[in-house]
Amino acid sequence: MNKQVAIGIDIGGTNTKVGIITHQGELIDSLHFPTVKENPEIFFKNIYEETLAKLKVNNITDKDILGIGLGAPMLHSQSGIIGYAHNLGWRNIPIKAIFEQHFKLPIFIDNDANLAALGESYFGVGKNSHSFILITLGTGVGTGIVINGKLLRGFHAQGGEGGHIIIDAPENRPCPCGGINHVEGYLGAAGIKKTLQMNGLQMEVKEFGEHLLSKNPSDQALKCLDIICDQLSSAISNMAVMVDPEKFIIAGGVSQMGPIFLNTLEKKFNEKVLHSLKHKIQFELAEVSTKKGAIFGGAALVFSEVL
Numbered sequence: 001m002n003k004q005v006a007i008g009i010d011i012g013g014t015n016t017k018v019g020i021i022t023h024q025g026e027l028i029d030s031l032h033f034p035t036v037k038e039n040p041e042i043f044f045k046n047i048y049e050e051t052l053a054k055l056k057v058n059n060i061t062d063k064d065i066l067g068i069g070l071g072a073p074m075l076h077s078q079s080g081i082i083g084y085a086h087n088l089g090w091r092n093i094p095i096k097a098i099f100e101q102h103f104k105l106p107i108f109i110d111n112d113a114n115l116a117a118l119g120e121s122y123f124g125v126g127k128n129s130h131s132f133i134l135i136t137l138g139t140g141v142g143t144g145i146v147i148n149g150k151l152l153r154g155f156h157a158q159g160g161e162g163g164h165i166i167i168d169a170p171e172n173r174p175c176p177c178g179g180i181n182h183v184e185g186y187l188g189a190a191g192i193k194k195t196l197q198m199n200g201l202q203m204e205v206k207e208f209g210e211h212l213l214s215k216n217p218s219d220q221a222l223k224c225l226d227i228i229c230d231q232l233s234s235a236i237s238n239m240a241v242m243v244d245p246e247k248f249i250i251a252g253g254v255s256q257m258g259p260i261f262l263n264t265l266e267k268k269f270n271e272k273v274l275h276s277l278k279h280k281i282q283f284e285l286a287e288v289s290t291k292k293g294a295i296f297g298g299a300a301l302v303f304s305e306v307l
């Protein structure tokens with residue numbers, strides 16, 4: 001093998017994926033298996049052994065591999081430890097050290113929003129962008145800020161935590177982090193569901209999205225869309241005046257609502273943002289994390305650190 005590759009590993013709450021990816025974004029091979037919650041150390045050893053077998057089949061040796069980019073729930077990027085992943089029941093697991101021991105290769109780690117942002121920067125709609133802010137709307141709300149192809153991590157590795165921007169809201173709604181009136185309390189899946197309930201819609205976020213995409217969405221659903229886009233547009237107006245990005249990239253489950261969500265958000269944003277930025281920042285839906293998977297973000301992290 002004369003190509004340099006990176007291995008992207010995405011340990012999710014339900015499934016784990018491994019991908020061997022070239023700098024050009026070619027997926028050479030991949031593995032998918034359910035995440036085993038019991039005995040994480042044995043599970044990590046299995047990931048190592050199965051990956052090793054795949055590398056052998058593809059005739060890839062250690063000198064071809066630039067490193068491993070790893071994402072996992074509640075992974076602290078400075079310490080390399082999973083503090084407490086409540087979905088998995090894992091506590092204080094030094095995952096970076098464990099993978100280093102097995103693979104004897106450089107291991108790079110970061111949170112899922114930062115990995116998604118790097119994935120778009122290398123292989124998706126953020127390619128060749130001067131700068132962008134990616135916003136993932138899923139169970140929680142994450143953001144990743146990329147400037148000139150590099151992530152903005154900050155002094156304490158807490159940069160780009162846009163899910164915890166405080167927004168002006170009539171109620172005092174708690175955020176899962178313990179704060180009050182943070183974006184995630186309103187735009188995380190539980191937050192959106194609460195807003196739907198408060199406006200007489202008893203449905204899951206996925207169902208709400210599907211209803212919005214139907215031919216005749218109800219006035220009530222359109223009102224809810226208006227409310228959630230109003231809340232998010234306040235937060236991203238604040239982000240815009242601090243970073244002045246070329247574009248916003250929307251990822252995660254909520255982004256599946258497509259153009260109706262994106263257009264409403266963009267309209268509200270342009271009503272609120274500083275006049276000198278009005279109609280200047282592009283809005284796009286993420287490509288890589290939704291269509292190709294988070295393993296590409298892991299590989300992009302390796303390329304961004306090594307090359």
Ligand SMILES: [Zn+2]
Binds near residue numbers: 177
């Ligand atoms: Zn918060």
